[in-house]
Amino acid sequence: MNRPKRHAGEVSRDVSAAPVEAASWGLVRPYGDDTDDGKVQLSFTLPVPSNARAEAAARDLARQMGMAEPMVVHHKAMGPAFTFFIVYGSVDHVVDLDTLQVEERPYPILNHREVDRRVRQALGRRAVVVGASLGTDAHTVGLDAILSVKGWAGDKGLESYGAFRVINMRSQVDPAALVERAVMEEADAVLVSQVVTQRDAHIHHLRAFAAEIERRGMRGRFLMIAGGPRFDPSMAQELGYDRIFGKGTTPSEVASYLAWVLGERGDRR
Amino acid sequence: MTSGERQIDRIMFGEPASGRTSTLGAVKKLELDEGVAAEARELARQVCRPVEELIERHTTVAIERAVLRMCGLDGAVGQGVDARPFANLVADTVRRQVGLDRGVAIPVFDLMIRDGLSITEVARRVVSGEARFRWPDDPSEAREAAEEAARDADSRILGRRRERDELTRRLGDPEKPWIYLIVATGNIHEDIPQAQAAARAGTDIVAVIRSTGQSLLDFVPQGATTEGYAGTYATGENFRLMRAALDEVGEEVGRYVRLTNYASGLCMPEIAALAALERLDMMLNDCMYGIIFRDINMKRTFIDQRFSRMIHARAGIIINTGEDNYLTTADAIDEAHTVVASQLINERFGLDAGLEPWQLGLGHAFEIDPDVPDQWLLELAHAQLVRELFPEAPLKYMPPTKHMTGNVFQGYLLDGMFHLTGVLTQQEILLIGMMTEGIHTPWLADRDLAVENAKYMVNTAKHVADEWWPPKDGRIRERAMRVLEETVGLLRRVEEDGMFEAIHAAEFADTSRRPDGGHGLDGVIETAEDYFNPFLELWDRGRRAQP
Numbered sequence A: 001m002n003r004p005k006r007h008a009g010e011v012s013r014d015v016s017a018a019p020v021e022a023a024s025w026g027l028v029r030p031y032g033d034d035t036d037d038g039k040v041q042l043s044f045t046l047p048v049p050s051n052a053r054a055e056a057a058a059r060d061l062a063r064q065m066g067m068a069e070p071m072v073v074h075h076k077a078m079g080p081a082f083t084f085f086i087v088y089g090s091v092d093h094v095v096d097l098d099t100l101q102v103e104e105r106p107y108p109i110l111n112h113r114e115v116d117r118r119v120r121q122a123l124g125r126r127a128v129v130v131g132a133s134l135g136t137d138a139h140t141v142g143l144d145a146i147l148s149v150k151g152w153a154g155d156k157g158l159e160s161y162g163a164f165r166v167i168n169m170r171s172q173v174d175p176a177a178l179v180e181r182a183v184m185e186e187a188d189a190v191l192v193s194q195v196v197t198q199r200d201a202h203i204h205h206l207r208a209f210a211a212e213i214e215r216r217g218m219r220g221r222f223l224m225i226a227g228g229p230r231f232d233p234s235m236a237q238e239l240g241y242d243r244i245f246g247k248g249t250t251p252s253e254v255a256s257y258l259a260w261v262l263g264e265r266g267d268r269r
Numbered sequence B: 001m002t003s004g005e006r007q008i009d010r011i012m013f014g015e016p017a018s019g020r021t022s023t024l025g026a027v028k029k030l031e032l033d034e035g036v037a038a039e040a041r042e043l044a045r046q047v048c049r050p051v052e053e054l055i056e057r058h059t060t061v062a063i064e065r066a067v068l069r070m071c072g073l074d075g076a077v078g079q080g081v082d083a084r085p086f087a088n089l090v091a092d093t094v095r096r097q098v099g100l101d102r103g104v105a106i107p108v109f110d111l112m113i114r115d116g117l118s119i120t121e122v123a124r125r126v127v128s129g130e131a132r133f134r135w136p137d138d139p140s141e142a143r144e145a146a147e148e149a150a151r152d153a154d155s156r157i158l159g160r161r162r163e164r165d166e167l168t169r170r171l172g173d174p175e176k177p178w179i180y181l182i183v184a185t186g187n188i189h190e191d192i193p194q195a196q197a198a199a200r201a202g203t204d205i206v207a208v209i210r211s212t213g214q215s216l217l218d219f220v221p222q223g224a225t226t227e228g229y230a231g232t233y234a235t236g237e238n239f240r241l242m243r244a245a246l247d248e249v250g251e252e253v254g255r256y257v258r259l260t261n262y263a264s265g266l267c268m269p270e271i272a273a274l275a276a277l278e279r280l281d282m283m284l285n286d287c288m289y290g291i292i293f294r295d296i297n298m299k300r301t302f303i304d305q306r307f308s309r310m311i312h313a314r315a316g317i318i319i320n321t322g323e324d325n326y327l328t329t330a331d332a333i334d335e336a337h338t339v340v341a342s343q344l345i346n347e348r349f350g351l352d353a354g355l356e357p358w359q360l361g362l363g364h365a366f367e368i369d370p371d372v373p374d375q376w377l378l379e380l381a382h383a384q385l386v387r388e389l390f391p392e393a394p395l396k397y398m399p400p401t402k403h404m405t406g407n408v409f410q411g412y413l414l415d416g417m418f419h420l421t422g423v424l425t426q427q428e429i430l431l432i433g434m435m436t437e438g439i440h441t442p443w444l445a446d447r448d449l450a451v452e453n454a455k456y457m458v459n460t461a462k463h464v465a466d467e468w469w470p471p472k473d474g475r476i477r478e479r480a481m482r483v484l485e486e487t488v489g490l491l492r493r494v495e496e497d498g499m500f501e502a503i504h505a506a507e508f509a510d511t512s513r514r515p516d517g518g519h520g521l522d523g524v525i526e527t528a529e530d531y532f533n534p535f536l537e538l539w540d541r542g543r544r545a546q547p
Helices: A052-064 A112-123 A141-147 A175-184 A198-215 A233-239 A251-265 B003-009 B034-056 B061-070 B086-097 B105-115 B119-127 B140-171 B188-201 B236-253 B265-277 B289-294 B298-315 B323-329 B336-352 B375-389 B408-424 B444-460 B475-497 B499-504 B534-538
Strands: A039-046 A071-078 A082-090 A127-133 A164-168 A189-193 A223-227 A243-245 B058-060 B178-183 B205-208 B258-262 B282-284 B318-320 B429-431 B524-526
Touching: A039 A052, A039 B444, A052 A071, A052 A082, A071 B444, A082 B444, A112 A251, A127 A141, A127 A175, A127 A251, A141 A164, A141 A189, A141 A223, A141 A251, A175 A189, A175 A198, A189 A198, A198 A223, A198 A233, A223 A251, A233 A243, A243 A251, B034 B058, B034 B298, B034 B336, B034 B475, B034 B499, B058 B061, B058 B298, B061 B086, B061 B140, B061 B265, B061 B298, B061 B534, B086 B105, B086 B119, B105 B119, B105 B140, B140 B236, B140 B265, B140 B298, B140 B534, B178 B188, B178 B444, B188 B205, B188 B236, B188 B444, B205 B236, B205 B282, B236 B258, B236 B265, B258 B265, B265 B282, B265 B289, B265 B298, B289 B298, B289 B323, B298 B318, B298 B336, B298 B499, B298 B524, B298 B534, B323 B336, B336 B375, B336 B475, B375 B408, B375 B475, B408 B444, B475 B499
Parallel strands: A127 A164, A127 A189, A189 A223, A223 A243, B178 B205, B178 B429, B205 B258, B258 B282, B282 B318
Antiparallel strands: A039 A082, A071 A082, B058 B524
């Protein structure tokens, strides 16, 4: 059976990994310590006192989820009204990898020199990137990881590329202020970072920015890119963005994307 | 002898931890160069002095509103985050009609005396547009009335402090390190059962994180609130509800459960006042955090922090400083000394506002990068260095956030390593990390597992600090000395350039702020010769803040 070299939905953190192609992926089941044994682990809380009935309920839930012989290996009372469980078991389910719709990255990961070369080729100048955390979100960790020279996990940020001029507006930026700055700086790309997800604040802020762009009739003036640990990259179109980066995104990925897409689009100034 | 120098003298030389219940007692292990440590403290004093001269010559709208609140003004037009609190309406109206350069107290008490009004009735007149404030020809009567109101407020604040002392005696004060856990649902009525569950699981301190936008609000929302982003608004009513809930669960679990909130942002002194009146026990309160992380104007922040700390000093509240956040933006290895420099500055400002060393819960954290060889040793060195530099401070230790990923198994291990480091180096307040913090706001089970993790290390390594000594010429001591020397180097630069210019030059947390930039500068007011604030007089500008 063909084994995938990486998980279907995973955003690669290996900067050298190009999209993996294969003729056929085949069928797959979870692997514990034996091929096709279907072993999985699961933990959850039930809002019931810890007793024999609670344990039976946990087993029953696991069975309904498709685990054939669930073993409740741990249960612990959390106060008088809740119980925490860890369950192991085997699932019968099989995944046909060939039937999955997976978005593969359409661009290769490039090194610094190649990013710089392609951007200059496309624009004949440096690309201007404006980044901000919008609205109530005060977190700049993700934004700084992508933009600052320091970067993330040894992968240096966009500031370290000769091809980018970076303006980091940091946190709690108003959507209108971001638009104005993007216009003033003649931005080629705007990066919106969102970390806080409570009550879907991250989605709310993304929509607010997109609406502001729409209101001013400025769609297409610059690339709209969003990033954050809880974003689903497949939502880009629905939210009106050119691209959304999810958890684990490296600066190299963003830089490589910009080099690719600017090459495709050409200069919009 | 100053209190700063007194601290150094109290370090125990090579003795095991003392039996004092109130502190773990720092043990000197690193044989730090005392001359370098003393130089760092002296530099911090010199760095703070010009800023304190500026503080002495100014007040802010938030300080004047805190005066009104402590004098009994509560209430608002509207509710929650849409409220226009009476404190704001009155202070703004006085500012417009009379100016605030002589303080809000005389014009307000003058109107109360003239028309026989309560302070709330004054606010109602402001709302209806009928209030006419003035600066009386002879302010002595208004002044006496304000002084009496301040004495009343002061005895209420001291009453709350005594209440805490009695409860800790009767219910029992938990052994250190205290386990500190965050609740953040956005809804006070959801926070309460979660906080109570956390207390039952073994939490000693519950921190209710504020809604992310609150630091930039120039007013305190009103009443019980149920909507917030990544946290719950700090309001007087939310404080009261949570305090009652923790007192209730404290009776059940047989120990006093402490409550923490945030006296930071644009309303630092007002929130300190509310905390003092509602018996909160610890408050996040940093002299620079708002400047760096929230882009609040530096003058506003420095002036506000002073008065807020006087209130905390009087109320027996432990402050928590924010250095644990620096290394989330700056590099942990290269910038570790900025944490120590900021702690020394926070210490100086704190002591000068009347806080006692036991009230200085200096915050710190390092970031253990799983991929860097020996980084745990650097962490150990840093934690021990801070322990020895601030032997009486109830240090607050926060686990790594930068390296928390979706790998919850590694996250659980990272948190465990952090707790072990905390016990090894006698940190007194352990902020408990969540293995899922890179994923979502904590679930019930996440909190329970986190407390279990902390308890495991705290119990099984209980006396490890007495048994652990880093070798004389080892890496740990060398690293600690280097960080201390770099701290002196940084403080020397800050002393030469001045604090404002140093912040502008991004010396702290890699972030640059302009002296006249940021939020809240329009709320800073230069005081007149006859400025009057009854609390400043009563507490002698912090020199008589302790009962």
